[in-house]
Amino acid sequence: MELFLPARQPFVLDSVIQSHGWVQLLPFGSDEQYTSLSYVLEIDAGDVVAISVQETPGGVRVQVDSPLSSVAQSELAGKIAWMLGLDMDFSSFYSQASGEPKLATAAQRARGRILRSATIFEDVVRTILTTNTTWSGTKRMVKALVDMYGAPLASNPEIKAFPTSPRLAAADVEKLRKEGKLGYRAPYIHELAQRADSGELDLEALKANSLPTPELRKRLLMLKGVGDYAAANLLMLLGHYDFIPVDSWALKMVSNEFYSGNPIGRKEVEAAFERWGEWQGLAFWLWEWTE
DNA sequence: GGTAGACCTGGACGC
């Protein structure tokens, strides 16, 4: 079956797909030209569906591998709209960035939307798995979680969705640590899943929050395994760009660009992008760095 | 508020 979803213009699907590395992590996938995004998700009714998204005039066309009830279709449409940020408006940022050569492609390519997972829970788990490791380590850990705990697609059990909070809450911590090779992150992920599954933690409510960014950041920092970098990354996924995700790569890039390669810290990174105000995280993210 | 050490894994390197 197919769905058509409208997108606020301007919209360029491959800019969303290439917005960061999520597309390289299971169960995301894409073709080499980034014209199509694939994903597998478990919807609330318990069905596991594989979807493929292509850009079409005015929005996106979503191909679903199996028929769905109208309720499930509605849920799926809402999740895809969230993942692609279909309704997001970056006109204010484009206006501010119009005189900056290093952000010249932002408006041209409708950049700004950052690819999200279907749930905040999934994005928090992914983000924790990016910390204190290499990108190949992140890919390995995410693959292990999907392989070990993801719900299989009925038509092809080899293909699995990202595990939901109930599935990870029921997982064995030592198995996560040893077989999943999550190491010290295993108890963080397990505790997060248990709190989300019990209802103590309503991560999905953050999608519709109207909290000021500092308050939202405080809540994110209360999650075990989420520090300054992870919180800033999650804030951007939530549509708040006032903080910069400062990791070792950021320090290197900003040092080369603004500080002649001298050793710098978080404060220098923030100072370099302070003029972008509420858009500073996005300006940093979309900046065309000098190699 | 700032700092040091521990956490865990994979990869690079030397032997």
Next chain:
DNA sequence: GCGTCCAGGTCTACC
């Protein structure tokens, strides 16, 4: 093949 060192953020204890 084995051992050692290092990189990658966050947590905890301490000052």
